[in-house]
Amino acid sequence: MVPLSWYLLLSAFLFASGVAGFLIRRNIITIFMSIELMLNGVNLAFIAFATVRHSLNGNVFVFFVMVVAAAEAAVGLAIIIAVYRTRETLNVDRVNLLKL
Amino acid sequence: MLETVLFLIFAAICVGGAINLLAQKHPISSALSLIVVMGSLAMVYLLLGAEFVAAVQIIIYAGAIMVLFVFVIMLLNAGEEERSATGSRVAMVLGVPGLLAAAVTTGWVLTRHGPASTPVVLGEFHGSAHAIGRLLFHEFLLPFEVTSVLILVAIMGAVVLARRGE
Structure with missing residues (x-):
């Protein structure tokens, strides 16, 4: 029997490493992957609470989070391709002007 | 007992993959370690009884989304990232102690207070x-x-x- 707090600690760790990756990494694709890591941490907390409370609503919420993550990945990666076409770089420090 | 051992194994794989995602320099290595994290998270979902979510996690996250990521990395021919910016050094210096403090506080709160010590029994609940x-x-x-x-x-x-x- 695993206590709920262990699952929550794992979830908090995943979210925190996502935040750390978002701040530390400079490659725009890796930053995007850190966001996915944060979403996964939140999903784990949803599922853990749903199981403890014997409610399926948490599982349905995770389903919706996954749908939104899929939409976000499609649009975000399209934006990354557009940025790369105009700037020829993936380093976020070089993408610091709105105009070309 | 077996349940605890399985949780510890997959949680360790998860943590290792997340740390590897931060440590690797090449985006494709980061993407592969993210796939490892998602796969072992699916196993953790199975331990929690959420069978449907575990299957969807493999199919959508580790399948569709990560294929999209790897595809874009290869399309743009992304190489190793350069690390000379001052911004990232500030994040390192300020972020690491802050992150440690946040982690310790979270752990303390989660293990001491609230209903967080409720045991999760395998097989009692099925999604x-x-x-x-x-x-x-x-x-x-x-x-x-x-x-x-x-x-x-x-x-x-x-x-x-x-x-x-x-």
């Missing part, structure tokens, strides 16, 4: 596809239909954004 489908098409029908509109908008947005100009 089966049947039950979730029933819930999704009865109580959450409107949000479910709205997500299909969201997907449609996302497809059109991706096509418009990634199109070569003019």
